[in-house]
Amino acid sequence: MRSRLAARSARLVLAAAAVTALAATTTACGPEDNGAADSAATAAAASSAGSGGGGSDSSSSESPSTSGSSTGGSNSSGSTDKTDSGDKTDSGDGEKSGYGQSCGTNDLNFTVTSESQAGGYYLVTAKAKSGITCYLDINTPSVGFGSGADGVASPVGQGGEDPIKLTGSTVAYTGINPKTTNSDAGKEFENVIISVTEEDANPAELKLPDTATVDKPIVTNWSTDISGAVPRII
Secondary structure: OHHHHHHHHHHHHHHHHHHHHHHHHHHHHHHHHHHHHHHHHHHHHHHHHHHHHHHHHHHHHHHHHHHHHHHHHHHHHHHHHHHHHHHHHHHHHOOOOOOOEEOOHHHEEEEEEEEOHHHOEEEEEEEEOOOOOEEEOOOOOEEEOOOOHHHEOEEOOOOOOOOEEEOOOOEEEEEEEOEOOOOOOOEEEEEEEEEOOOOOOOOEEEEEEEEEEEEOOEEOOOEOOHHHHOOOOO
């Protein structure tokens, strides 16, 4: 009986020792575990703070980029304004004043009349259109009947002033004899084509007062004296 009590007492002592040891172990582990948790929390907070700082830096770095784009837009707009201004200047420079230029056929008004002198001829009068001042730099007009080479009038070299200034009521004359031969040959035309130069892209086609029989036609130089426009074979 006594031995059983002794054995039971020993087991109780061991159990108590084990409980004490377990409690000590639990107590010892508690602070360490709390320290680890605190460390983890501190690391998480630091990470969160670092992440927040990075976001702020990102926003900051985007701001200069946006500002740069706005500046670029302003520069582009400024460039456009300069271009428009240049276009207006070019347009102004391109305008013709109508003064001091060589006469083109389309700068002039023409009239044609039938005259009886020297066997008959056509007198063409040229006058500058309203508001235009120009010069007949080429002494002899280009004259033709139809499109064939045989209808082109040959200059006879009479009359002529170089250059003739046309403005206001000032006029210039030229005379055209459509037929210089004594034969019955010739073609009939109701219009005559005239231009101030052979290269003029806008010749004038004038209605004749009557039908002309054309064979070896001739034309005088421009003249401000009507007597100098009577065509004669010299």
